[in-house]
Amino acid sequence: MTIGGAAEPGAVAVPRLAATVVMLRDSPDPAPGRSPLQVFLQRRVAGMAFAGGMTVFPGGGVDPGDRPDPAHWSGPDPAWWGRRLACEPELAGALVQAAVRETFEECGVLLAGPPEGGAALGPDLAPALAAGREDLVARRRTLADLLAATGLVLRSDLLRGWARWITPPASPRRYDTxxxxxxxxxxxxxxxxxxxxxxxxxxxxxxxxxxxxxGEIELMAPTLRTLQQVAAFADAASALAAAAERTITPVIPKVRRQGEQVVVVVPGDPEYATAVDHLSPGGRP
Known part of the structure; x- marks a missing residue:
């Protein structure tokens, strides 16, 4: 993940644009009493400047190189995504590009496929993709470069929009994700x-x-709220289908305590004015 800039002392940081992907699957061996639906989570290195030690979904900041290449793009185009995400097409395309790039960098899943259709990546591409992943992490080339070199196209139809979260102003590093x-x-x-x-x-x-x-893992408010929402679905297909019905608007989350529970609140909730930016389950700030 690319880290955004920090605010000057006493100033409110400007949020950096970012993209996160809630990766879904149905467990091949569901645990007793659990639905098949699973999500992929990572616990970040404790010393990182943003969200150190937190358990998160894969994702990161939009980079200058996240410019879509129409020749290597399949599925809804940036104009369609702009309408879906309520932003300019250029920005929407960069967000989709960043989502695909960061997912590939951080967990090796590439939301791309051959131009003739399908998302199958042949074994003959494995060496080029492994080297390409290293190059992306090192910023030696862009995702568009990798797609061009491998003859693949980005599959934007594999993604669904879910939400848009903005880090609270009190944070020295902020993201519009x-x-x-x-x-x-x-x-x-x-x-x-x-x-x-x-x-x-x-x-x-x-x-x-x-x-x-x-208290065994730490979650930021957007991750907590997303897990609570996704947990309501029986399988991956149901969660993905529900995403198409969601309205996506920017939200700055806060949290409050309700008995032993920490509850995420958003603008419009009666308790929003008295909620705080962060609480742990045990009550620590």
Whole structure:
């Protein structure tokens, strides 16, 4: 993930644009009492400047190189995504490009496929994609460069918009982040091969929420709210289908305590004015 700039002392930081992908799958071996639906989560390195030690979905900041190449793009175009995300087409295209790039960098899942259709990536592409992933992380080339070199096209139809969250003003580093969802394409596997996380795995959303409530993992408000929402679905297909019905507007979240629970509140909730930017399950700020 690319880290945004920090605010000057006493100033409010300008949010940096970012994209996050809630990767979905149905567990091949569901745990007893759990639905098949799982999400991919990573626990970030504790010393990182933003969200250190937090358990998050893959994602990161929009880079200057995240400019879509129409010759290597398939599915809804930037103009369509601009209408969906309520922003300019150029920005929407960069957000989609960043979402695909960051997902590939951080967990090795590439939301792309051959131009003739399908999302299958042949084994003959494995060496080029492995080298390309390293180049992307090192910023030696862009995702558009990699797609051109491998003859693949970005599959924007594999993504669905979910939400848009803005870091509260009190944070010295802020992001304006679009949350997307996607199902891992057949034949691909998410991995933990990133230096930005100390562990990564597939979780049942309810299990992640239980671990958070027990104080065993830390979640930021947008991650918490998203897990609570996704946990309501029985399988990955249902969650992906529901994304198409969601209205996406920028939200600055806050949290409040309700008994032993920490509850995310958003503008319009009666308790929003008295809520705070962050609480742990145990009550620590």
């Amino acid at each position: 679009v949350f997307f969802t996607a199902i891992v394409p057949d034949g691909q596997q998410a991995d933990a091969a990133t230096t930005e996380a100390v562990e990564a795995a597939w979780w049942h959303p309810a299990a992640a929420l239980e671990r958070w409530q027990a």
